[in-house]
Amino acid sequence: MKYTLLLVFIVLLLGCNEKAEKKRVPLTIAPFSTVDTLAINDWWNRAENPIINLKIARDSVIAFGIYTVSNETLKLSAQLYPLYPEEARNVRLEVEEAGNWKEIQTKTINDIGWSALFRIEDWDTTKDIKYRIRHGEKAQFEGLIRKDPKTESEISIAALSCNSNKDRGMRENYVRNINHQDPDVIFFAGDQSYDHTEHTAAWLKFGLQFRETFRNRPAITIPDDHDIGQGNLWGENGKVSKTNGSPDGGYKYHPEYVKMVERCQTAHLPDPYDSTPIEQGIGVYYTNLTLGGIDFAIIEDRKFKSGPEGKIPQQGPRPDHIRNPDYDPSSIDLPGLTLLGERQLDFLEQWGASNADALKVVLSQTGFCGGAHIHGNLENRLHADLDSNGWPQTGRKKALELIQKAGAIHIAGDQHLATVIKQGIDEFGDGPWAFIVPAIVNDYYSRWWWPEDEKAGPNPNRNTTLPWTGDYLDGFNNKISMMAYVNPESNSKGGGYGLIRFNKTSEEATFECWPRYVDVTQAKAQQFEGWPITVSLKP
Secondary structure: EEEEEEEEEEHHHHHHHHHHHHOOOOOOOOOOOOOOOOOOHHHHHHOOOOOOOOOOHHHHEEEEEEEEEOOOEEEEEEEEEEOOOOOOOOEEEEEEEEEEEEEEEEEEOOOOOEEEEEEEEEOOOOOEEEEEEEEEEOEEEEEEOOOOOOOEEEEEEEEEOOOOOOOOOOOHHHHHHHHHOOOOOOEEOOOOOOOOOOHHHHHHHHHHHHHHHHHHOOEEEEEOOHHOOOOOOOOOOOOOOOOOOOOOOOOOOOOHHHHHHHHHHHHOOOOOOOOOOOOOHHHOOOOOEEEEOOOEEEOOOOOOOOOOOOOOOOOOOOOOOEEEOOOOOHHHOOOOOOHHHHHHHHHHHHHOOOOOOOEEEEEEOOOOOOOEEEEOOOOEOOEOOOOOOOOOOHHHHHHHHHHOOOEEEEEEEOOOOOOOEEEOOOOOOOEEEEEEEEEEOOOOOEEEEOOOOOOOOOOOOOOOOOOEEEEEOOOOEEEEEEEEOOOOHHHHOEEEEEEEEOOHHHHHEEEEEEEEEOOOOOOOOOOOOOOEEEEEOOO
């Protein structure tokens, strides 16, 4: 009898819970319906998904916080899991003072993307300050806002990109290595998400994988094409793309989805240089961040870039792939084509002329040349790839001239192929140094540096056994000097990360490139062949 009554009670309880769930009504209805479906509207009615469990314990609804401090302004984004309609829509920021927690700000959570932004001016940058984000009575996330390391002679930044969903596991090797090397800031150059139409779930997964690297240090994250749901992006100032693959330029998905992605990934960056939206009301985030005597310009490679389709002669089966090695490169460098756009060129001009005592670094999504010959598999040799920033050549030249004038180096990702290149503008070697860091996971769409004649170029790098270094023309006739590269036959299939150390005394930068599966805590840990490389930042 007792067991019968207990069974009846359980059935009734489950029935009540089921009725309660059915009565739930979303507080916000998303303006889109075909993207981010796992996290919008009545998300609790969705089936299990392969990305991440969204129906977590309610004392764990704060997934992570991510922050920067620049010009004595703290900007910290709180990222939450989706909330039920009956749960509070505010989140609180507390700091520790003399052993006690003090609430300093409360913000409203946006149901589209489930994030909230704290912004605190006049932040004390002279000391480490513990923080915690709180929701309700039990959910919290704790971390450390680091003091500005401006008195240190060396400042370092870890740089990563391309977090492929071909491997959905955790990133323990990266977390261990990066925390052991203890960089002052961490930079994610794009493609934090490869689940094109489910950014919130994928962004939460990324946070779980990497939050122990940015819980206690500032982080710069910028979205790239996969993050906003496209295989490639030529933004063309925010127009609507209507062609499969978007080579016509513009954005494929609803502008509110794009804005959500950028809000979640970039709201914690310093305020934009010029916040004027582009078409469809899509925002911008290009800006600069000063830390430890280093001035980082953060730019948007693809937001203003022209799409190739219908604008240039097609030289292959796709508008963005040139297969004909005999084509005339000048035939695709036409008036009216844009790379960074006038707004970002104005920004780089102003940035380069200011803060003269700082070492200068440009951070962006991809490289300013065609740094790969083979794409995806060994049978797919491309003469030129219009997704790279080697095109349009006139736009590339304008960008490199300003980076060089600022005395800056360039750090980016995207290419699934780590390289160190000395860019050439008019002559070989007269442009800035560029370090393209490897993919986090390189088991998908690898690329190779593999000259067709399999010969070294003039002035090869004598400090490496890599066979194909030296001066080359890329597929756009841009001058480049290849110093090191990581083809996917190498350790970790070419996957890994970059670490850049800036010596403020000698005004030098040292590029390090670490394989994914190397344990840097071990004395015999080896970088990829060709690294480290030290370059001068002196004018």
